[in-house]
């Protein structure tokens with residue numbers, strides 16, 4: 001699989017580290033006050049995933065390249081990248 | 088069912104082996120069942136078998152979208168062991184191992200369980216300490232474990248590179264002698280035949296496409312062969328757990344990933360144990376046909392593709408050749424991938440779901456084959472009694488809310504790290 005890095009273009013998967021699903025942190029506006037969001041939201045954020053068979057918004061780190069984190073949408077059934085990567 | 092025995096073999100030989108009956112029926116689905124099991128892998132078939140055998144519930148259908156054992160059951164490298172650290176896992180997998188020891192006789196089907204020994208290899212003092220700790224934990228839990236010196240390893244595996252010049256010099260190891268391998272297909276076929284003999288309908292080419300519900304209760308399934316009603320529905324679909332949960336409107340603490348394996352061309356006997364190096368991320372054993380069977384880590388990103396990236400296989404082969412230099416010139420014969428259900432703490436889930444009558448068996452990560460007999464036992468118990476089986480009562484879904492996690496590897500909530 002080749003992964004589209006927004007900086008370096010298509011590069012071999014072996015150069016990258018996976019960062020998992022692009023999930024939204026609860027109470028992102030209040031990062032210093034975790035109690036601003038209910039526990040259930042934190043549990044969902046840490047542990048529960050949509051895990052779709054299809055388009056999946058996910059994070060990659062170009063560890064052996066430009067060392068940038070970026071988000072991209074990939075079809076988990078075909079490995080086709082469906083969006084431009086966003087750094 | 089015609090029992091398999093030396094007498095049956097002799098009798099069939101007289102007619103040129105042309106009158107063996109089919110091992111199981113191929114019935115059309117009925118309109119309703121007491122219990123529907125979704126997924127005709129080892130776990131689903133074992134669940135059906137123990138429902139019939141232990142709880143007398145024979146009005147059961149196993150629905151398989153493709154063919155029996157065509158999922159991870161037929162793709163896995165068939166290693167069976169119970170060398171776990173955490174008590175909850177140790178007790179479950181040891182229960183499974185004890186069932187494996189009597190499984191061929193119980194099913195009247197040779198699952199070729201071979202207790203050839205499972206060896207962990209250590210390359211550093213830290214790893215030696217970790218193996219001491221693991222061995223002690225195993226023995227405290229009543230599981231067999233013996234530490235091995237470098238010389239012991241050399242006697243067990245003459246091909247192992249024990250020289251100081253090795254890329255990662257070897258210091259010692261740990262063996263579970265009762266561990267080994269089994270024949271993966273035979274496990275599916277043996278459970279299918281034994282369940283069928285007790286009245287279970289095994290229905291292939293029947294994909295579940297939706298759940299039928301009445302309020303907060305499940306009352307059946309939609310399938311590619313029409314709707315089927317049921318009092319209880321048990322999900323045993325491994326890598327597809329998330330898709331089935333989505334049909335019930337649930338999100339699971341789980342991701343689907345691809346795990347690959349490969350075999351070499353067959354060679355004469357050279358390795359009669361299962362060898363694992365955690366540091367090199369590789370395991371290797373030799374099949375009865377002579378092929379060297381190898382695998383390593385998951386690729387590391389969500390996947391339902393059932394195929395993976397070649398760089399992962401490169402790594403497996405490089406590591407295996409670092410351990411056993413003699414295999415360098417072998418050719419690879421086949422590689423393949425399966426979709427594994429990676430849970431957020433690396434341990435399985437056997438639980439009731441919020442919809443009444445709906446049950447889930449999943450989260451098996453790399454290692455559900457060895458758990459097959461115990462998973463079937465525990466799942467059957469849960470479905471029949473609505474209470475968790477004592478050997479699996481920590482495999483809850485709410486542990487991700489209460490914090491009572493079972494993180495065997497200590498790598499946190501990144502499922503691709505377990």
Ligand SMILES: Cc1cc2nc3c(=O)[nH]c(=O)nc-3n(C[C@H](O)[C@H](O)[C@H](O)COP(=O)(O)OP(=O)(O)OC[C@H]3O[C@@H](n4cnc5c(N)ncnc54)[C@H](O)[C@@H]3O)c2cc1C
Pocket residue numbers: 125126127128129130131150151152153154155156157158159160161162163164165166167293294295296323324325326327346347348382423424425426427451452453454455456457458
């Ligand atoms: C390469 C590889 C190596 C492995 N090595 C080992 C090992 O050495 N030791 C070990 O213990 N474990 C190993 N595992 C893990 C092990 O294979 C799995 O954990 C185990 O097989 C899961 O059991 P199962 O029978 O439930 O899964 P499966 O055999 O995958 O069964 C699930 C079934 O559900 C069916 N299904 C899915 N969706 C639907 C639907 N909607 N309707 C109807 N049917 C459906 C699928 O077709 C499939 O047949 C390995 C896995 C892989 C991929």
Ligand SMILES: [Zn+2]
Pocket residue numbers: 005006007008009062065066067068
């Ligand atoms: Zn880059």
